[in-house]
Amino acid sequence: MNFVVVVNEGPYQHQASYTAYRFTRSALEKGHKIMRVFFYHDGVNNGTSLTVPPQDEPQIVKQWCQLAQDRDLDLVVCVAAAQRRGIMDHREAERHELSAPNLAPGFRIAGLGQLIDASIDAERLLVFGD
């Protein structure tokens, strides 16, 4: 079955980001397809490469990156939400004349249309957030 997962919460708000990650991993392990994970609102904070949590804490950004790499996941960060919160890929950083890009590997920046497209094509949409 095809799923779309929406994450509306950053890794340090509450628990939703990790719940979304565990659901996604479990669905993939059971042979389902995750068409897209869409990070919206504060959820875009899951996509920064500049986070350095203590080593004995969960490394949620790294876990998303690893899952994207292992399972060829499409991790999409909403462009408008990302700009507000300082999450930029190369192109966006250059366009706004910022000092550096910080989008984590495995993520890409795109518009809300990507969420609409995926929810039309997918059979289930699950929202995780506060």
Add this chain to the structure above:
Amino acid sequence: MLHTVNKSPFEKDSLNTCFRLARPGSDVLLIEDAVYAALAGSCFEPAMSEALARYSVFVLKADLEARGIDSGDLISGVRAVDYSGFVDLAVKNDTVQSWL
């Protein structure tokens, strides 16, 4: 329909609202802090017992364990599922409503 609720009924009203609006026969899955609603002996137990007559109520095992709740401490009739069970519930139901 599958309803997922992630906030404790002692903190937010979302579970009460879900129980008020969900159609009888629906599946309700308690995740994150909502698992506290399934604890036997709390002042929420009467509302949960009433809901169990209309809905199938599930709790996410990992979130129970993270809060030190033993499955023996649950209101009888509430069923604990793991993440694989969560995925199965999402497959079984045509739509998933997340109460946030």
